[in-house]
Amino acid sequence: MDDGMTISAPGGAVAHAGGTAAEVIGIRDLGLVFETRDGPVHALSGVNLSIKAGEFVSFIGPSGCGKTTLLRVIADLEQASSGHIAVNGLSPRDARLKRQYGYVFQAPALYPWRNIRRNVELPLEIFGLPKEERRARAEKYLDLVNLAGFGNKFPWQLSGGMQQRASIARALCFDPQLLLMDEPFGALDEIVRDKLNEQLLALWKETGKTIVFVTHSIPEAVFLSTKIVVMSPRPGRIIDVIDCDLGAERSLDIRETPEFLKIAHRVREGLRAGHSYDD
Amino acid sequence: MTERALPLRSSWIARLGEGSAFPVLAVLAGLAALWYLVCLPMNAALPQMEGVEGLGARYAVAWGLERPVLPAPHQVIGELYRSVFEVRLSSPRNLAFHAWVTLSSTLLGFVFGVLFGILLAVGIVHSKTLNLSLMPWIIASQTVPILAIAPIVIVALGSIGLVGLVPKAIISAYLCFFPVTIGLVKGFTSPEAMHLDLMKTYNAGRGAVFFKLRWPAAIPFLFASLKVAVSIALVGAIVAELPTGAQAGLGARLLSGSYYGQTVQIWAALFAAALLAAVLVGLIGAAERITQKAMGGRA
Structure with missing residues (x-):
């Protein structure tokens, strides 16, 4: 299992092609049970999934379907109860200890007492990089997310969308090849969200990173992804995996095309099937 | 125009x-x-x-x-003015001299108490054993009336040759570590789960989590505690001057005033103590505003 080598290749080197690309995340028969006072809750059950280098994979499903939990298992913020999971060929814990992924939370989670530049520098400080290099990287990644010139502002002086972009710069600045994003644009309004979706797509193409993206928005999932994982609650499980290749050069207009609507329809069908025996 | x-x-x-x-x-x-x-x-x-x-x-x-x-207010203010400005500074009748004696042990006790309080809070937050074993004693320590404990401490320390500034400072420290510990334990545990998870994704050690997250998050709590601590440090210093019949300090001044029925002198000493407390709390408030500004607070 030397898959990890492919992942630590320099940014952009990994091709977006499926098939031959190395497996970044391999999940087999994964289960997670939370023990609560009212008895066990099956947050995840029988999950099988393979994510290859350079893919953009979305987890979509209603709340309670375990999509965030699955992302947290990959990040080693939760531990699976059964089954097998490998991240870059390592256990999630070892991958976390080797700082192999960047994580973007639902909220920007910027530290309010640090200005934007020092927020982006936070992981670099912890990793012990020298000051000049920290400064240079922060400038570079703030520029990448179109926040050049905002480094000296404090988080409260920025809009929600700008704050979330700063948190993406923070996740990217140590150049992890895997980016885990947990509903990063969920709290933003439609217009800002559209704009950030376009920017994220451009950023993914530019850097060639593997992105795992949690969302509850069908258009967002179809627009961004190369693969859509449809999930369903009680117990949290995968009910459909949809390949979604709308071509590299897509703009927001693609949402009006028949191909787009066909995939969106299949996602909606999947979500509906997962709900059918609910009530 | x-x-x-x-x-x-x-x-x-x-x-x-x-x-x-x-x-x-x-x-x-x-x-x-x-x-x-x-x-x-x-x-x-x-x-x-x-x-x-x-x-x-x-x-x-x-x-x-x-x-x-x-006494009427103008009598108290008159006495305050006379005993500060119309008496030689080195004279035992000068109130500013007494205020300085009390202030010096207040400040020493405040520094002792705050350092001790921070140390305890750091220990309690990082060790469940320390939390369980220390917390009850910390709370119990504050239920004992300071008026009962002060003479014991002063006499006990006096018998081993420790007199003057340090025993008074210890009484102050005894009182003022408490709000610092309670405030900081709350402050150190105040970061939300997402901020802690973020540190976990960086595989950050305890030191990094403490200095880059817990400590800055606790600063507002620290300043609230410091304001309480500095005023009760002053109370502690005054109380510590009472049992030994100390020759100098605002406490000694209160005591001699009550011996000789000099109510105007008592009130003047009380005013001096209140003024001193107001200045100390004001200074901490100023430090708080400067710190807040440096930490990006909304002005």
């Missing part, structure tokens, strides 16, 4: 009207009026008041007694 006149509006009189100065002054005036009013009933039983007829005359006497039960 009428625009020229506009800047005048920001004169200090105008600013007085715009700000909160008026209500503050109004309350102050109300309190002073009430104080003058009750001077007569409080002092009515004194022998000097016998045979004085008429309300105006009775008030005139009640406001100028030498050893009143309740």
